[in-house]
Amino acid sequence: MTAPAAPARPRKPGPRPFFIVVGVVAVAMTVWSAIQIDFTLAPFFEGNPRAWGIVQQYLTPNWAFVAQVWPQWLETLLMAVIATFAGALLGLAFALMGSHTSNRAPWLLRVVRWILSVLRSLPEIGWAYLMVAMVGIGSLAGVLALVIFNMGIIAKLTSETIDAVDRGPLEAADAAGASTMQRIVVALLPQIWPGYFSYVLYVFEINLRASAIIGMVGAGGIGSVLNVERARFNYDNVSAIVVGFIIIVIVLDVVSQTLRKRLM
């Protein structure tokens, strides 16, 4: 009896067509985009004498300025709190209407989902421009833009959480003859609170960042200060604000992440 021949080494599977197509498209898009925006890294190597002067101004921040604009810091904080609260309430309502678990009317579901994807497709600065146009320059425009922005995020995340809830309590509520509202309050909301509150905290965190952005277009808060100082070439003031801003964001990040870990 001869020993069985060693089995041939199996052939290495070739790449799947889907991935070849995706890869080719990705490379083509990269080359095309780079040409279109005339991408270059040359300034890094060539340097730019003017740039060095500006960077030096950034390296000597005018710390006194941070305290000097405290009303605008406060304004930013107040805007973030109000917008988070309003965005959280509206976002919850939209999330409940945007999940097939809690909303059993298909047409309403479709309309709400459509509205939500439009809300999320515009960047916060787009909303800021719109709101400044409608209610004029100032913090009200900022609050409104943030509310819409927050609503979109909270509704999206919360409706995903709602989709994933345990069906047991919902079935029990149905079996007991609960109305849509009773079913939501008794069987659904208790399941989503931890996720929901952590999303609210997260939104508060990004609101501080977003409020700096929307301030740049005249929607109040520290962003407005940043824009003015930048336009006046007061780089030492800009630098102080930026450092203050980053410290606040990091501190809030740490606090909010600790809270979120306890919630989840």
Next chain:
Amino acid sequence: MSTVTSARPAAPSKLPATITFVAVAAVVIACAVALRADWLALLELPERIVTYARLLTEGFWANPFADPQRDWWAVAFDFMFDSLYIAWIGTLIGAILSVPFGFAAARNVAPQWLVWITRTVLNVIRAIPEFILAIVFLLPLFGFHPAAGALALGIGSVGTLGKLTSEALEDLKPGPVEALRATGASGIAVLRWGMLPQVMPEIISFWLYRFEVNIRAGAILGMLGLGGIGFLFDQLFNGREWARAGIALLVTVVVTIIVDQLSAAVRHRIIGAEQFTHREVF
């Protein structure tokens, strides 16, 4: 025989929840008073919305192939596509940079001290908004060049992408890694054949997700003059050209939604329907 009359248990107290809600509401009202915004303007808001909705949609109904409008649509698409290009290149830069950062921040790959340093760097990057990177470092160096925008988005993306990559690595199945170690594979071979294939699908879907985020984040850079749709918004809204602004908004919404859908479809295809819901991508 006893009758089964167990008393209905008392409902748990709602007092703590109520107190919390009232306290939060009080804080928010205090904030609203302290903000001194023009709250009365809210009463006029519905009327304003109607007015501006009419102004902004005026351009939609005019024949898009007649003369001024054709140009308006073409310009809006041009700027929106610029936004896509900038976001794509930016995401790519972030993706390439985030892989080494991700490996260096994963506890099961890198030594403790390196993990600590890398994570601190990633946290600091995540705290800096893209537009600050742009105005502080890139504008002075590049001037008003879209490459500065792409770099700002790229550096900004490293924070999130690096963190997510390291979390994906920490979650990987130890089996293949142990098998490779058992065959005496070198450290690099373990990374390449034991770890990378396991995390690559998830990492690529993070990249796509970040691309979606960067399309939106790029708008602020455009407003600073670095190209893309934000620049057009700035021109049109400051010039109060409502019909054109409406067209620009519509183009933004439509293009963004289409790109989101495409990207989500590819992501689903790559990692299946479960997505990365268990990770804090939000």
